[in-house]
Amino acid sequence: MKVKGFLKDVGGASRVTKARLNAFETASETPETVDPIGNVAKEWHPGTLDLAVTDIRPASPTAKTVRFEKVGGGKLPPFYAGQFISLAFELDGKVLCRPYSISSAPFEARKENGYVEITVRRSKGDGLICDYINTELKVGDRVKGNMGLGQFYYEPLRDAHHIMALAGGVGITPFASMAKEIANGTMDAELTILYGSVSSNDIILKDELQALESDRVHVVNVLSGDEPDWTGERGFLTAELIKKYSKGDTSYFICGPQVMYKFLREEIKKLDVPARRIRFEVFGQAKDITTFAGYPVEKKDETYTLTVMRGIHKDEIPAKANESLVVACERAGIVLLTDCRSGECGFCRTKVLSGEYYVCPENDGRRAADKDFNYVHACAAYPLSDMTIKIPIV
């Protein structure tokens, strides 16, 4: 080809067209259906899994560990220790989703007929599903699950090699997963768990964690209650106590009840560690929305009409001002799937077509443009007038 002469060449278009047709003519006519990259993506994130309960055992006098395996057997998807699973329970024909930190380890999910476990404490009051799991769920029952969710996990490119877990109550579960994975040699980190409980009876997974103690996994139980025989640490997870067990560069991972978050936010400030070393697990659904800044308390007992659009289909349901849009849909039997229920993941992203609403400031994980166009994460949004929303068809 005379390159220098290209300015005289007018046949280029025909040449490249011929080359194209020739490439097609000589190509194979056997369909190539392989998408290996897509397949790996699917193995990590297969979407909704059909799971069966295969074991239930006590994790403390008030908590149970429930094991799930895939219906029909096989491996479960890979995940990171610390992540959660969203389980969809069908009760009285209504679908209720709840997130649970996985208390088993990733390597256990990757065995043939692998499993995941959650550990759930019987609640004192509003935990409808917690009570259901503790009292009614039995081996052989089936649920749907979506797993490998959330950002609460050790990221070696960000976190210090030494992790200090600050756990309260059932917030011990993600750290149980990490401890097992470290003990198995499949997670390269050192873990010190400071675990606050009221009494020794409240300590969840006590024996399991004790069995994992090594030079890489340390467990320190801290009791706040008055228990005369207790020889371990006492009181709350104060800055002083945290300092005592910190060593060198440490990342603090915090998971526990909402009151503990409020307490630890202040204590953490006293530690004088950089922001990048502190990681809180999501806040969870607000226990009492009326206590949050800016919530119009005078409206808390109101019930509004919520118009829910799914495609061109329309339903009208009641919605209480002190319950999230998700809860209103769940009560009415309208399936609105959720993952984190903390406003963070955006799985329940919903368009508000009309009406006033309040978004829990602790749980406002929305994108800026979404705020501009009245999108809410329905698990963290509360009606303040009659509303119309549009949700995905399930």
Place this chain on the structure above:
Amino acid sequence: MKFYKDHYDVIVIGGALAGLSSALMLAEKGKDVLVLERHNLPGGIATSFVRGGIEIEAALHEMMSIGPEGNRLKVGKFLEDMGVQIDWLKVPEAYHASLPGLEVTLHPGLETFAKEVDAEVPGTYEKVLKLLNLCHTVFDSVNELSIHPMSKVQMLLKHEAFVKTAGYSTQEVIDTFDLPQKAQDLLAPYWIYVGTGFRTLPFTIFAVLMADYIGYGSYIPHKFSHEMSLKMAERAEAMGVQIEYRQHVDKILVKDGKVYGVRTARGDEIHADYVISAAYPNKVYTSMIEPLSEVPKKAIKMVNGRRLSLTAFSVIMILDKSAEELGIHDYSVFRGDTMDTEALYQDLAGLGPYRYLTCICHNYANPDATPEGTCSFSITTLPRVDGWKTVSADDYDRVKHEVAKQMIDDMSKYYGVNLLDHVLEIVIETPMTVAHYTGMWNGCIYGYAHTMEDHIVARLQTAEEEKFIEGLEFAGAHQISGDGMGPAVTNGRKAAKNVLDDMKKKEAAK
């Protein structure tokens, strides 16, 4: 319960930039359109996410074809014409090139750029400007011809430079300018945005790339690419388009060679006269058409005769100091240990360490991209699918972290600061991430490689012959204009135009 109408004029599979552009254009002509998107928000990879309370851009480096206010280029103008008002921010420079023996920041404007190259490689001003002007002439022709097709004779009269360069690769044309290697190197960094080495890349594509980016500069939306995607979706809905999220289309229904609808994973069978698919032809012709017996052999040969282009691997970090404090300079740094694009293209077939990295610090175009005292910094390579196809689910996390660490270490060395000591948030996006969220075939975001055997001019010439199923159009990087968010819009418009033309033809025949 009835969620869908009995019939739509057009069903668009995929609510990203291409699909939404199709929807906007069809809705503007009063057509009844349904968009089905598998994710729970629009945009595909033109999106953002929130980590630790900070919103993070997922993919956009810089939008081409926007142009300044009052002088919009085709994508900027199309969006305005559709009533989509984006708060565009100008990217301050073209790029900082960090190449062997070169550390130089170049700015948009053909003359400015030529002057800056000349300052680095004296005596090249005239030649570089001449080359850039040639690029601009070809660019003008491409823009005009994509709207007004014309005969070959007319084309030769009015678009001589376009016609006469069409048969040559980028390197072949550049060679005729007799430029020193260093000047050539300074013209090459954007190659990664079209993803083929210069001995293979049609000059036509290089010309459009350079004239657009260097001639007019680039832009980003103020509230990340989600602002653009969401505003397009909102506008489409306001114009009557029905958009349904989290609806995965499994099948495209065909009878007697003609499309009549789709079936979703949920099981809804929805009918329409036309279907526009953002799913790759590879996937459509091998698993989505129902029945598969409706797929002609020629369609399979066409897909097999094309080469998948690039996917993406990005390490996106929020750092706990400002860019200035960390010594991170410039909006974009293109860094390579060579600027031999053929060698770099070979390198992209592997799993790293990658030799050519593209780094973006959004704060330089958008000062409030992150909270005060922090900055956003991303390092990207755009590998070929080949290497990543060999990674298993069990190896995935290890490979992903190894590649990410190499990239961070490389840039840490460059800036003389250990970036790992400043990570507030880190997200590693891989080809698998793309596949997970968008369903793109093999996580490929660039469609088919621009090569001399798959030349844009040839794509235009043979487009009609490559319609194998009546009523089925495609919109996405796999179409004529190829990869990039700007071209995605153009590809979407083209699909809508094909549908509208066909509707007119059918009406006229009645």
